[in-house]
Amino acid sequence: MNASVQSETARVVETAMVQFSEVGFDEAKIDTIAQESGMSKRMIHYHFGDKKGLYMEALKLAIAQLRPEPQDMELESTVPVEGVRKVVEVIYRRITSHPHAVRLMVLENLFGWGGMNDSAALADQSIVLLQMDKLLMMGQDAGAFRSGISAIDVYSIITSICFHRTVYSATFNNLYSINLMDEANLDGNLNLVIDTVLAFLTSNLGSRDEMSYLKLRADSNDKGASSAIYDNELEF
Template structure:
């Protein structure tokens, strides 16, 4: 009913959404406050009223992004299945999450480019634990108990391994294509890579444990197929 736009929380939200897009698309330096204001149909000063500065807006956008990622990973937890399947699904899910969230990748890259300077300003982000590592721990433990994974595996190492392989493919697509002369955007190419990542992670988790022969063989059979596609 009011002439002025209704709900402050809604306005904040709209600004934040558009800010995430702008910052992801152009980086912190490339982002234009004017553009964010214009697109969110809010006058520039409101933007400063809510977020105090361009930096403040960026930090808020980062925080929101981290929350979204965490929530997404929380709801899609794959604790149910058998360890090997669970791990494969986890890889797939991680890849898909990153793929469907290009803004997250770009914001993280931006943050790394700035040497974590914005991260350091946000208590909220530091307190956002990553449920993925926990999920991995859970799967690793079950696998160990069931005798398909070897003992002594570090969930952090597994996390870094699979996320590096997923993230880099998506993040560095253009320079990889130059280096390899291949198209990485095709569905086939992506599918093959996800399978490759799953294989390699499982290989690492099952390696050298004698009784895993059956599992490993299954894994390798899949890999053989997918590698041929790539």
């Protein structure tokens, strides 16, 4: 596929992601996506098959948009607290910069149009977890962080607050007169998630015997980033 065609198909997938995130899979129309993307309906079917095929590509794009770039996760400090602060901010700003990707992920989890719950992983998310797990190990070795917390635990906290900003904005605006989408509240939520993560890591609740609050599925063959790191299977 040459560069021009790649650019055209990328534009179609971007347009489709916005459409699916705004009206859902059932209401999204290939005709509308074709008109807004500039690619004919016939060519969309040629490249993506049916609407489900295009939807799956839109899901993959949404996941990619929410995943930080590796270079952005590189650390400038070996101090665990400062490293965690940076990584949390990188993840937070990446997610909050792509509201349509967040909306699509929420809709997929609610309605399951793409069958993510029962399918193989649509993307490799290790870059999101490896740097955080490295920081957690450094902090635990230094006595700064309590043990029994994994990168996926921390990531759950970050994404919960990030997704809350998008999906609960109207409710907060209506009931509490707080516009979560305001620039000031963008920074406020960032401070909230950083302080929450650091308080979680440094609390005096005591260490835990297990490696994570969350468990892999029993049928999963993936050990996960945390297990691999603690088994010295990954090098940094």
